[in-house]
Amino acid sequence: xxxxxxxxxxxxxxxxxxxxxxxxxxxxxxxxxxxxxxxxxxxxxxxxxxxxxxxxxxxxxxxxxxxxxxxxxxxxxxxxxxxxxxxxxxxxxxxxxxxxxxxxxxxxxxxxxxxxxxxxxxxxxxxxxxxxxxxxxxxxxxxxxxxxxxxxxxxxxxxxxxxxxxxxxxxxxxxxxxxxxxxxxxxxxxxxxxxxxxxxxxxxxxxxxxxxxxxxxxxxxxxxxxxxxxxxxxxxxxxxxxxxxxxxxxxxxxxxxxxxxxxxxxxxxxxxxxxxxxxxxxxxxxxxxxxxxxxxxxxxxxxxxxxxxxxxxxx
Amino acid sequence: xxxxxxxxxxxxxxxxxxxxxxxxxxxxxxxxxxxxxxxxxxxxxxxxxxxxxxxxxxxxxxxxxxxxxxxxxxxxxxxxxxxxxxxxxxxxxxxxxxxxxxxxxxxxxxxxxxxxxxxxxxxxxxxxxxxxxxxxxxxxxxxxxxxxxxxxxxxxxxxxxxxxxxxxxxxxxxxxxxxxxxxxxxxxxxxxxxxxxxxxxxxxxxxxxxxxxxxxxxxxxxxxxxxxxxxxxxxxxxxxxxxxxxxxxxxxxxxxxxxxxxxxxxxxxxxxxxxxxxxxxxxxxxxxxxxxxxxxxxxxxxxxxxxxxxxxxxxxxxxxxx
Amino acid sequence: xxxxxxxxxxxxxxxxxxxxxxxxxxxxxxxxxxxxxxxxxxxxxxxxxxxxxxxxxxxxxxxxxxxxxxxxxxxxxxxxxxxxxxxxxxxxxxxxxxxxxxxxxxxxxxxxxxxxxxxxxxxxxxxxxxxxxxxxxxxxxxxxxxxxxxxxxxxxxxxxxxxxxxxxxxxxxxxxxxxxxxxxxxxxxxxxxxxxxxxxxxxxxxxxxxxxxxxxxxxxxxxxxxxxxxxxxxxxxxxxxxxxxxxxxxxxxxxxxxxxxxxxxxxxxxxxxxxxxxxxxxxxxxx
Ligand SMILES: Nc1ncnc2c1ncn2[C@@H]1O[C@H](COP(=O)(O)OP(=O)(O)OP(=O)(O)O)[C@@H](O)[C@H]1O
Ligand SMILES: [Mg+2]
Numbered sequence: 001x002x003x004x005x006x007x008x009x010x011x012x013x014x015x016x017x018x019x020x021x022x023x024x025x026x027x028x029x030x031x032x033x034x035x036x037x038x039x040x041x042x043x044x045x046x047x048x049x050x051x052x053x054x055x056x057x058x059x060x061x062x063x064x065x066x067x068x069x070x071x072x073x074x075x076x077x078x079x080x081x082x083x084x085x086x087x088x089x090x091x092x093x094x095x096x097x098x099x100x101x102x103x104x105x106x107x108x109x110x111x112x113x114x115x116x117x118x119x120x121x122x123x124x125x126x127x128x129x130x131x132x133x134x135x136x137x138x139x140x141x142x143x144x145x146x147x148x149x150x151x152x153x154x155x156x157x158x159x160x161x162x163x164x165x166x167x168x169x170x171x172x173x174x175x176x177x178x179x180x181x182x183x184x185x186x187x188x189x190x191x192x193x194x195x196x197x198x199x200x201x202x203x204x205x206x207x208x209x210x211x212x213x214x215x216x217x218x219x220x221x222x223x224x225x226x227x228x229x230x231x232x233x234x235x236x237x238x239x240x241x242x243x244x245x246x247x248x249x250x251x252x253x254x255x256x257x258x259x260x261x262x263x264x265x266x267x268x269x270x271x272x273x274x275x276x277x278x279x280x281x282x283x284x285x286x287x288x289x290x291x292x293x294x295x296x297x298x299x300x301x302x303x304x305x306x307x308x309x310x311x312x313x314x315x
Numbered sequence: 316x317x318x319x320x321x322x323x324x325x326x327x328x329x330x331x332x333x334x335x336x337x338x339x340x341x342x343x344x345x346x347x348x349x350x351x352x353x354x355x356x357x358x359x360x361x362x363x364x365x366x367x368x369x370x371x372x373x374x375x376x377x378x379x380x381x382x383x384x385x386x387x388x389x390x391x392x393x394x395x396x397x398x399x400x401x402x403x404x405x406x407x408x409x410x411x412x413x414x415x416x417x418x419x420x421x422x423x424x425x426x427x428x429x430x431x432x433x434x435x436x437x438x439x440x441x442x443x444x445x446x447x448x449x450x451x452x453x454x455x456x457x458x459x460x461x462x463x464x465x466x467x468x469x470x471x472x473x474x475x476x477x478x479x480x481x482x483x484x485x486x487x488x489x490x491x492x493x494x495x496x497x498x499x500x501x502x503x504x505x506x507x508x509x510x511x512x513x514x515x516x517x518x519x520x521x522x523x524x525x526x527x528x529x530x531x532x533x534x535x536x537x538x539x540x541x542x543x544x545x546x547x548x549x550x551x552x553x554x555x556x557x558x559x560x561x562x563x564x565x566x567x568x569x570x571x572x573x574x575x576x577x578x579x580x581x582x583x584x585x586x587x588x589x590x591x592x593x594x595x596x597x598x599x600x601x602x603x604x605x606x607x608x609x610x611x612x613x614x615x616x617x618x619x620x621x622x623x624x625x626x627x628x629x630x631x632x633x634x635x636x637x
Numbered sequence: 638x639x640x641x642x643x644x645x646x647x648x649x650x651x652x653x654x655x656x657x658x659x660x661x662x663x664x665x666x667x668x669x670x671x672x673x674x675x676x677x678x679x680x681x682x683x684x685x686x687x688x689x690x691x692x693x694x695x696x697x698x699x700x701x702x703x704x705x706x707x708x709x710x711x712x713x714x715x716x717x718x719x720x721x722x723x724x725x726x727x728x729x730x731x732x733x734x735x736x737x738x739x740x741x742x743x744x745x746x747x748x749x750x751x752x753x754x755x756x757x758x759x760x761x762x763x764x765x766x767x768x769x770x771x772x773x774x775x776x777x778x779x780x781x782x783x784x785x786x787x788x789x790x791x792x793x794x795x796x797x798x799x800x801x802x803x804x805x806x807x808x809x810x811x812x813x814x815x816x817x818x819x820x821x822x823x824x825x826x827x828x829x830x831x832x833x834x835x836x837x838x839x840x841x842x843x844x845x846x847x848x849x850x851x852x853x854x855x856x857x858x859x860x861x862x863x864x865x866x867x868x869x870x871x872x873x874x875x876x877x878x879x880x881x882x883x884x885x886x887x888x889x890x891x892x893x894x895x896x897x898x899x900x901x902x903x904x905x906x907x908x909x910x911x912x913x914x915x916x917x918x919x920x921x922x923x924x
Contacts, residue, residue, distance in 0.1 A: 023768075030772050141897035143848050144852075145855050146893065212409060213415055220394065222432050256764070256767070257763070271764070
């Protein structure tokens with residue numbers, strides 16, 4: 001087991017290093033002199049020269065990379081040009097909101113996607129199943145921001161039940177009641193993802209129910225309910241659980257749009273604003289952090305999957 | 316005693332229902348092994364699944380006939396329904412021991428699951444050990460916690476047999492249980508089945524392609540062709556004096572075990588697919604003895620003692636039957 | 638190929654939803670090809686006297702804040718939808734297929750190439766596209782490229798999976814052991830078997846390219862604002878959602894139904910696909 005964990009961790013680290021190189025050279029791929037690009041058209045040559053020195057842009061590229069990666073390892077992702085504060089603190093501000101949003105969304109996805117998928121699979125071929133599967137396919141095809149705008153229109157503008165934008169942190173005045181600011185955004189974000197998990201759950205239930213061991217279970221004379229719960233569902237969930245890590249990471253990325261619709265102070269919105277402000281150190285920092293998060297989540301899912309599924313050889 | 320009478324099983328196809336098993340009858344006494352042989356596609360598995368109540372594919376069902384065990388009608392009953400009515404006494408083992416056990420559950424739990432259904436009172440742990448000993452799984456205490464992938468094919472088939480025995484079956488159906496195993500393991504499993512059959516006074520329906528296996532293991536043989544049982548009799552008579560030309564042909568196809576040479580004769584042509592079967596004797600298009608009466612209408616039953624066959628022109632009628 | 642198409646039409650007659658999908662796609666194609674004939678107004682024609690008019694006999698889908706006719710803009714938007722879809726699918730296939738095939742046939746090169754694909758896949762799709770837009774700048778072609786790179790990765794993975802399976806199959810091995818050249822093997826054995834997995838993948842990519850492009854437009858980083866794309870229409874409608882909800886409804890519906898129809902088509906194709914390759918398809922990657 002430990003050998004396996006080590007091997008997978010090493011692979012994830014290698015991917016991270018390669019990804020960090022891509023993220024690093026990213027500003028050098030933008031046409032134009034990086035320092036001038038960052039400062040915009042109004043910058044004086046002096047300012048450009050000062051920034052060049054500050055960012056170490058006069059050094060050879062690979063020296064710059066090691067300098068950058070070295071600081072990143074020590075938790076220093078550079079300074080935001082726009083805010084003139086450390087990138088890490090800009091990210092930290094947004095991360096709280098984004099992670100909370102993704103977590104609440106994940107709760108919806110699991111609570112709705114999995115049980116409804118199970119119901120559809122158990123009623124395979126019925127009108128209910130066809131209706132649910134068709135609906136899920138439709139919902140998976142809808143842009144999240146469109147769902148978001150409709151939720152705002154109905155629940156905020158017309159009914160006035162919930163706030164339409166912004167999010168004061170739960171640590172500020174209002175406390176946990178501030179979570180209501182995240183209800184509509186999380187629902188918008190959950191819609192396509194719950195639909196995809198629903199379809200995945202249904203499909204893997206149907207796949208598993210064709211397995212020989214399910215026939216063995218039936219032959220024992222246990223009740224159909226127990227066959228479904230103990231043999232089909234349990235094995236089908238292995239597949240579904242392994243999709244959760246991927247889904248969570250996808251949520252962080254899709255939150256870019258949702259946070260913009262609902263004007264939430266998350267890292268997704270920070271990315272978009274930083275793109276418009278040409279605040280490249282922030283863009284680099286956020287992408288690096290999200291890629292790290294993605295790799296860690298996938299690693300955890302992979303490892304926990306090996307614990308759940310004894311079949312896999314433990315090298 | 317298991318009695319199957321005029322069993323017809325049909326499947327749903329885009330072009331309507333199609334009979335796969337076409338009027339099969341047989342009976343199995345306690346402590347008796349009935350070997351069911353026939354070419355691939357002749358409907359052996361379909362017959363056994365029908366008896367078991369495991370016809371699951373949509374549109375697949377028993378259209379007529381009767382299945383009874385010790386007088387209780389179990390036609391159309393799933394294993395769960397049979398257990399609830401107190402007739403939970405048919406059990407089955409399958410061809411693929413590799414895929415027939417749930418890969419993510421310990422084998423002890425998989426056996427225990429069956430015990431809890433059929434012996435609600437029993438001490439599950441003790442009974443599990445007992446069953447594992449019965450099927451000669453070594454180190455019962457250790458193996459109980461093992462996962463299927465940790466066992467060899469032969470061991471897994473023993474686990475499958477233990478699960479089947481946990482159902483306290485009066486009849487055990489074994490659908491090609493040794494085809495996926497190598498020869499030595501195959502012999503061990505066959506020996507185990509024979510032994511259990513004798514000790515537990517259990518009837519066994521043993522399905523196979525392999526006539527060699529049947530001759531060693533079975534008490535009686537039923538030969539299936541195109542969804543029908545064309546000949547039934549004791550092993551001795553069927554092998555020494557087959558009545559049906561198909562049975563005779565099958566036996567001519569077996570390689571001679573003394574020389575190991577490939578068979579000299581093969582039956583010309585191919586078995587009809589279920590949608591090609593016409594009236595008359597289904598074997599007649601391939602039969603060298605077939606005459607005008609074979610092509611149409613009912614085929615008569617010939618009976619020599621307990622040995623029966625459906626044929627207009629049976630072979631070996633003059634031979635003294637043992 | 639013909640068998641696959643027959644499969645789709647067979648499935649369409651059995652499944653009313655698939656039939657709906659095919660019909661809707663046809664409508665989008667007709668809109669795109671014959672926009673000037675179908676649209677009653679020019680898409681950019683401003684009519685300051687008729688701003689934010691609700692749907693009526695003259696303006697079926699109402700008008701926007703410049704008094705432009707929403708229906709006409711929706712019709713012209715189909716052009717962009719088709720352009721983006723074809724562009725992204727084309728790019729993903731032209732890059733993903735060679736990468737996948739070469740990786741499968743030459744394991745040494747493959748190890749490097751597929752690791753590269755893995756690295757790209759570590760970037761969440763929308764972020765990857767956004768990063769590329771930062772480098773390339775805003776524009777239709779750049780949006781196609783940015784989304785195309787995202788689907789290059791999934792396409793390469795699928796092609797790699799299918800090609801690996803095919804390579805192991807006896808007839809390819811036999812052909813190679815008989816001295817058949819690699820190019821010949823690819824043309825004769827690998828590509829023909831690749832068609833139906835690729836058709837399925839193409840439908841999904843086409844579908845999700847619509848969502849990716851809409852997201853970029855919505856963030857103001859996709860199609861330039863003067864081009865009537867459905868995403869741009871939605872972005873502009875944001876300020877008027879309470880006063881003019883129809884501006885939100887029609888373009889959003891077009892995006893959703895186009896993606897929906899393509900997903901349905903992809904599913905129908907997949908159900909008729911050789912089961913050996915189905916597992917190589919993996920799950921779909923939404924943007
Ligand atoms: N859903 C179905 N539709 C049409 N034909 C079917 C269907 N299911 C099974 N069959 C046909 O039923 C026939 C009998 O199958 P069965 O599995 O009982 O044969 P078998 O004697 O067990 O063969 P084998 O020795 O290969 O296991 C086969 O010819 C098969 O093609
Ligand atoms: Mg069979």
